[in-house]
Amino acid sequence: MSGPDGGxxxxxxxxxxxxxxxxxxxxxxxxxxxxVRFLRECQGHGLSVRWRAAGTPSYDPALLRHLPxxxxxxxxxxxxxxxxxxxxxxxxxxRRGPDFVTVLDRRRRGTAVRLTLDHPGLLGTFLRLLEPxxxxxxxxxxxxxxxxxxxxxxxxACGGWAVTLPPRIRRWPVPCTAI
Amino acid sequence: xxxxxxxxxWHPLDxxxxxxxxxxxxxxxxxxxxxxxEFHGSLRWAEFLLEHSGGRLTPGDCVEVGxxxxxxxxxxxxxxxxxxxxxGWGTARLRDYAAGRGVPVGTALAMRPYAAGFVDACATExxxxxxxxxxxxxxxxxNVPSLALARALKRRRPGLTVVFGGSNCDGPMGHALHxxxxxxxxxxxxEAEYAFPALLRHLAxxxxxxxxxxxxxxxxxxxxxxxxxxxxxxxxxIPSPDYDQWQAALxxxxxxxYLHPKLVVEGARGCWWGEKHHCTFCGLxxxxxxxxxxxxxxxxxxxxxxxxxxxxxxxxxxxxxxDMAYFRDFLPRVAASGWDLRLHYEVKxxxxxxxxxLLGDSGTVHIQPGIESLGSRVLDLMDKGVTGxxxxxTLRECENHALxxxxxxxxxxxxxxxxxxxxxxxxxxxxxxxQPPSGAHRIQLERFSPHFTDPDLGFGKRRPAAMYxxxxxxxxxxxxxxVYLFDTEPAGIGGAVERRLREAVAAWRAGHADSRLLFEExxxxxxxxxxRHGRPPATHRFTGWQAAALRHLEDxxxxxxxxxxxxxxxxxxxxxxLETWVRRAVGRGLLFxxxxxxxxxxxxxxxxxxxEGSG
Ligand code: SF4
Numbered sequence: 001m002s003g004p005d006g007g008x009x010x011x012x013x014x015x016x017x018x019x020x021x022x023x024x025x026x027x028x029x030x031x032x033x034x035x036v037r038f039l040r041e042c043q044g045h046g047l048s049v050r051w052r053a054a055g056t057p058s059y060d061p062a063l064l065r066h067l068p069x070x071x072x073x074x075x076x077x078x079x080x081x082x083x084x085x086x087x088x089x090x091x092x093x094x095r096r097g098p099d100f101v102t103v104l105d106r107r108r109r110g111t112a113v114r115l116t117l118d119h120p121g122l123l124g125t126f127l128r129l130l131e132p133x134x135x136x137x138x139x140x141x142x143x144x145x146x147x148x149x150x151x152x153x154x155x156x157a158c159g160g161w162a163v164t165l166p167p168r169i170r171r172w173p174v175p176c177t178a179i
Numbered sequence: 180x181x182x183x184x185x186x187x188x189w190h191p192l193d194x195x196x197x198x199x200x201x202x203x204x205x206x207x208x209x210x211x212x213x214x215x216x217e218f219h220g221s222l223r224w225a226e227f228l229l230e231h232s233g234g235r236l237t238p239g240d241c242v243e244v245g246x247x248x249x250x251x252x253x254x255x256x257x258x259x260x261x262x263x264x265x266x267g268w269g270t271a272r273l274r275d276y277a278a279g280r281g282v283p284v285g286t287a288l289a290m291r292p293y294a295a296g297f298v299d300a301c302a303t304e305x306x307x308x309x310x311x312x313x314x315x316x317x318x319x320x321x322n323v324p325s326l327a328l329a330r331a332l333k334r335r336r337p338g339l340t341v342v343f344g345g346s347n348c349d350g351p352m353g354h355a356l357h358x359x360x361x362x363x364x365x366x367x368x369x370e371a372e373y374a375f376p377a378l379l380r381h382l383a384x385x386x387x388x389x390x391x392x393x394x395x396x397x398x399x400x401x402x403x404x405x406x407x408x409x410x411x412x413x414x415x416x417i418p419s420p421d422y423d424q425w426q427a428a429l430x431x432x433x434x435x436x437y438l439h440p441k442l443v444v445e446g447a448r449g450c451w452w453g454e455k456h457h458c459t460f461c462g463l464x465x466x467x468x469x470x471x472x473x474x475x476x477x478x479x480x481x482x483x484x485x486x487x488x489x490x491x492x493x494x495x496x497x498x499x500x501x502d503m504a505y506f507r508d509f510l511p512r513v514a515a516s517g518w519d520l521r522l523h524y525e526v527k528x529x530x531x532x533x534x535x536x537l538l539g540d541s542g543t544v545h546i547q548p549g550i551e552s553l554g555s556r557v558l559d560l561m562d563k564g565v566t567g568x569x570x571x572x573t574l575r576e577c578e579n580h581a582l583x584x585x586x587x588x589x590x591x592x593x594x595x596x597x598x599x600x601x602x603x604x605x606x607x608x609x610x611x612x613x614q615p616p617s618g619a620h621r622i623q624l625e626r627f628s629p630h631f632t633d634p635d636l637g638f639g640k641r642r643p644a645a646m647y648x649x650x651x652x653x654x655x656x657x658x659x660x661x662v663y664l665f666d667t668e669p670a671g672i673g674g675a676v677e678r679r680l681r682e683a684v685a686a687w688r689a690g691h692a693d694s695r696l697l698f699e700e701x702x703x704x705x706x707x708x709x710x711r712h713g714r715p716p717a718t719h720r721f722t723g724w725q726a727a728a729l730r731h732l733e734d735x736x737x738x739x740x741x742x743x744x745x746x747x748x749x750x751x752x753x754x755x756x757l758e759t760w761v762r763r764a765v766g767r768g769l770l771f772x773x774x775x776x777x778x779x780x781x782x783x784x785x786x787x788x789x790x791e792g793s794g
Contacts, residue, residue, distance in 0.1 A: 014699070015785060046581075046787045089787050095492050095519035098483070102492060114439070116490050169519060171787065172544045174614065175583040176521060178789035 007031075008038035017042055019051035025064070025075070026055030027158035033132030036156055036163045039067040044093070044167030059158045063165065066092035066107060090179030094126075094166040101126060103154060103166050104179070115152070121145045129155055129164040136160065180383055181214045182206050183310035187301075187317075187324040189245025189254040190221035192238050192434065197443045197497055198316035198345060200420025202371060208418065209376035216308055217424040220301055220324070221245075225434045227297045228290065236293075238437040240286045245320060250623065250664070251277070252646035253287040254320035259650055261295040262327040269649040276649055294327070302331040306339075312382060314375070316345040323650060326360055333362035340364050340382055344371050347663070349464045350407070350627070355660035357395035358402035359653055368393035368404075369467065370448075372412040414473045417445065419481040426489055441493035442485050446509070447472035450499045452527060456562045458549075459636060460589065462625025462663065463499060472502035475509030486518070495523045500549075506534055513541035525549065528565045528573045532580075535573075539580040548573055550586040550616070555773055556599045560592045562629075567603065567773035568735040571780070574613040575733075581786035584614045588684055591621040593630075593637020595671040600680055602772070607683040609768030609780060611712050612694040615687040619680050624665040631665070641665040686713075692788060696769075698729075698781040705729060707769060707781045719769070724750035725760060732770060735778035 007030075009020045023035035032055070042049040049068050056075040057064075069083040094103045100118035105111075117123045125138070125145035135157060138146060146162055149155040156163050173179060184203060186196040199217050206215050221241075228236035245254040256273055260266045270291075277284045305313060305328075313332060315325040329341045344367035348356060353368035365388070367374045374391050381388040388396050392408035420443070429435055451470035453463055473481075482494060501524050502509075513520060520542035528548040530538075538546060552558050553567040577584040590600070623644070624630055630638050643658040644666050651658060672680070690712030699706040705726035707719040721729055724745050731744050738754075738761055745752050761777055764770045770777045 089789055097490060097492055097518050098487050098516075100490050102490070112439070118490065171581055172521065172583070173787035173789045174578075174581060175789070175791055176544045177583065178791060 007034040010038070012047075015047050017047050017049040019049065022052040022054035022072075023070070024055045025053050025057050025061070027058040027156075028055070029159040030132060030134075030161050032158060033156070033161040033163040036064065036067070036165065037130070037132055039064075040163075040165065040167045043067055043089075044170045046089075046171035046173070059156065063153060063156055066165070066167075089173055090169070092166045093169045093179070095169055099123070105152075105154075105166075107153070115154075122148060125149065126154065126164055129162050130168075132161055132163045134160055135162050138162075180210070180212075180312060180379065181216070181308065181310045182379070183216050183218060183305055183308060183313045185218040185220055185305070185313060185315045185325070185328070187220040187315065187321050187328060188224040188258075189241065189320050189324070190219075190318075191246060192221060192225055192241060193438045193440050194443050194495060195420070195422040195425035195440075196316065197420055197445060198318070200422050200425070200443075201418055201445075202314060202316065202344075202375065203421045203424070204418035205372055205375055206379065207421075210379060213379070216310070217428075218301070218305055219425055219428040220328070222428055222432055222434065223301065223304075224297060224324075225437075226432055227300065228293060229434060231293055231296070232289075236286070236290060238434050240290070244287045244290060248282070248287070249319055250644075250646070251280075251282050252320065252644075252650045253282075253284060255323040255650040257287050257290045258294045258298070258324040258327045259652075260291055261298045262323055262330060263652055266292065266295065268652070273649040276645060294324075298324075298327045298331050301328050302335055305332065306336055310339065312340045312342060312379065314342045314344065317343060317347040318345050319347075321345070322347050322356070326356075326363070329360070330362045342367060342375075342378065344368075344375065346464075349467075351660040352626070352663065353393075354395050354402070354404040355657055357404070359657055359661070361397070364397065366395035368395065368407055369464075370412045372416050372418075373410075411449070411467065411469045411471060414447075414471045417448070417471075417473065419484070420444070422485065422489060439493070440489075440491055441495050442482070442489060442491050443495050443497060444478065444482055444485065445473075445497050446475075446478040446505065447498045447500075447502050451502070452500060452564060456564055457629050458563055459561045459592070459629040460622045460625065462628045462631070464627045470500075470502075472498075472504065475502070475505050475507070475512065478505070478509055479512040482513075482520075483516075486520070492519055493521045496525070499525060501526045506537060510537050510541040510543065513543070518542075521545065523547070528563075528570050530573065530576075532576050535576045535580050535582060539582055544581065545583045545585070546577070547585045550574070550584075551589045553588070553610075553771075553773070554599045554603045557590070557592055557595050560594050561589075566735075566776065568771065568776040568778045571610065571613070571771045571773070572733075572735050572778050574610070575778075575780060575782055577614060578612070578782040578786060579784040581784060586614075586616050588616040588619045588680075589622050590619060590677070590680060591669060591671045593670040597672055597676045600672055600676050604676070604679050604683050606765075606768070606771055607687055608690075608713055609711075609771060611687050611690045612696040612710075612780075612782070613691075615691050616684060618688075619684040621669065621677075624667045626663050626665070637670050638665075638667040641667045692790065695785060696781045697785060698783050709768075711768070714768070719767070724752050728757070728760070729764075729769070729779050729781070732777050732779040735773075735776050737775045738777065741777075 011018045024031040051070050052072040053070040065086050069087050073080040091106045094101050103115040105113040117126055121141045122145045125142050150157050184199045186199050203215050225238045225241050260268045317325050341363050342365045343363050348366050348368050353366040357366040377391045378388050388394050395404045449468050449470040453468050522543040523545040524543050525547040528550050550570045555566040624638050630636050643662045644664040647658050647662050694712045695710040697708045705721040709717045765772050
């Protein structure tokens with residue numbers, strides 16, 4: 001994938017992307033999962049993105065703080081400032097290996113947790129949920145993995161849909177050792 | 180036989196020891212019946228400090244003392260007290276040294292009280308494994324920590340055989356280390372692939388190792404040094420490292436949570452440039468200069484194995500210089516893997532944009548291109564084989580391909596003049612959007628470098644670097660053989676020019692984070708957005724021959740060559756007008772001029788830039 005796609009209408013100029021309609025963060029269903037995927041891909045490709053938020057999250061909104069902040073957050077304007085200050089590049093991302101994925105999670109201040117996902121059920125579900133997926137289609141192994149990934153805050157499951165949160169790092173920052 | 184392999188502080192905590200990984204394989208290959216165990220002393224030291232200081236001395240402090248302070252010998256000094264059985268040994272000299280140079284030594288001073296206890300604990304742990312042979316590998320500041328432990332081991336078990344090797348033991352250094360430390364039984368000088376198994380054969384048979392090339396051994400009370408060989412190890416005989424015991428030590432270590440472990444691999448030894456043009460300041464051992472590379476396919480197979488085994492995607496290569504064949508038979512394999520690897524490689528600065536792109540695509544995003552200077556005459560003096568313009572171009576391409584570029588600006592070359600620097604210093608503010616050097620550093624005299632071996636090159640007067648006075652309790656003539664760095668009378672620039680250079684580099688570092696100089700194509704127009712520190716924001720618009728000229732100069736050209744290209748492209752430009760335009764573009768900091776060559780400075784890419792160490 002050379003950039004974001006999916007169901008989110010947007011314009012791209014060079015390394016800048018603009019979502020042309022507000023993104024629904026309510027968590028009511030597919031739209032929120034697609035919005036997360038869109039923002040996650042922008043983040044992973046190191047694109048700067050302009051977008052406006054709509055809807056009041058029915059989940060912990062801090063789950064999205066690793067994604068680029070919106071210009072507008074009508075549901076909770078006070079939280080926007082926190083999102084802007086907390087958001088740094090590479091605070092949560094994943095990398096693909098031969099039969100494993102590593103996740104770096106620095107969302108808790110002062111910590112850097114490295115997770116290696118190599119259990120086939122866990123790995124398979126993590127990768128599958130990169131595409132927004134209805135929870136109902138997951139088999140028992142998938143559901144068990146979903147529970148674990150949700151508990152680790154690596155997946156957003158809401159309104160019957162699930163989507164993986166950590167972007168795959170496609171562009172290293174300079175210096176690449178900073179993350 | 181039981182062989183115990185040891186790497187002591189200050190081996191970097193986030194890396195396995197390549198040396199131990201290789202020696203492990205070498206012994207197992209030559210002597211399948213032997214038992215090989217490893218002691219990762221650097222990791223142990225970090226654990227020991229963390230525990231005994233109640234969490235005050237952290238792995239980060241080990242980096243400060245053990246890696247950042249290499250030119251001040253702080254890491255060695257921490258252990259000198261243990262080596263000389265005197266907790267206060269060298270402290271007054273260290274304080275004098277540090278005060279005169281503004282070197283912070285608080286952390287080293289805080290560590291010193293733990294060194295003797297740590298050495299004792301290491302000896303207990305190693306002797307519990309009942310080894311016959313203990314082999315130390317020593318590089319940079321591992322000498323004193325290793326000697327301290329070797330002494331403790333021999334004191335407690337005189338029958339044990341202690342062997343030293345590693346780059347601190349090359350040439351005369353190995354012999355000096357041997358003859359001044361009777362508790363070191365043998366020193367392997369040079370590559371160990373053939374010599375170490377040969378020594379073990381002698382030890383097993385109880386015979387004198389008279390025929391092991393380069394080896395130092397005791398003939399009664401006499402320290403013998405066998406003649407070194409010029410024969411180098413063939414790539415096919417260089418094993419792939421075994422990191423299993425390192426992994427086990429790391430998994431069990433409480434410092435693991437502080438570390439971001441990486442793999443270490445070796446594709447090649449020696450230097451293909453240095454074989455013909457030894458850079459005058461470079462202390463790469465002359466006898467090891469012959470360039471030998473593993474085939475790219477084999478290097479990739481090794482990385483594939485290690486990545487799968489250790490589940491680590493960060494890979495550091497130790498090669499002095501990348502094998503150019505790797506652009507055909509190694510990097511494309513890495514790129515095709517589809518894995519998100521992150522590699523570190525030392526390369527030559529004159530890579531093409533296509534080669535730099537391949538580095539980026541393969542995840543080789545951290546490079547060290549040996550830039551050293553931006554002035555062509557100085558680069559000539561050091562026989563570096565690149566020009567200043569070429570180096571600037573490389574820095575610019577690193578932005579275009581989001582490559583992290585580590586480099587130093589070196590000065591102090593005999594024969595350099597103020598006017599080699601003045602035009603460069605004047606233009607440094609224009610480069611503020613490109614990655615700055617780690618600093619401007621006066622070169623030090625390194626053993627084995629052409630500057631060292633040929634006093635006529637300008638460094639006739641030399642003596643062991645002052646820092647060794649607080650590291651070793653040895654007379655100066657012995658130090659002269661033992662050590663790697665030497666003090667000399669300063670050569671080259673000094674005074675006002677030196678000060679200006681250092682200030683300009685400091686300003687570059689300070690102004691870099693928010694500086695951009697970006698090209699943008701807008702229909703027939705070429706825009707340059709100037710958002711560099713120290714200049715008012717501006718957008719310059721170019722059309723016609725001026726736009727074409729800026730594009731042509733991305734490769735770096737002389738004005739006449741540019742003129743020919745423009746004419747061939749159908750642009751009628753009077754030579755004088757072109758000269759004037761170039762002068763103005765240099766004045767606005769859009770071009771860098773190196774002698775007759777000009778190179779465009781705007782970039783097409785804008786990497787995500789983060790402050791160093793923001794992680
Ligand atoms: S400085 Fe680098 S390129 Fe020059 S001889 Fe040494 S290793 Fe080779």
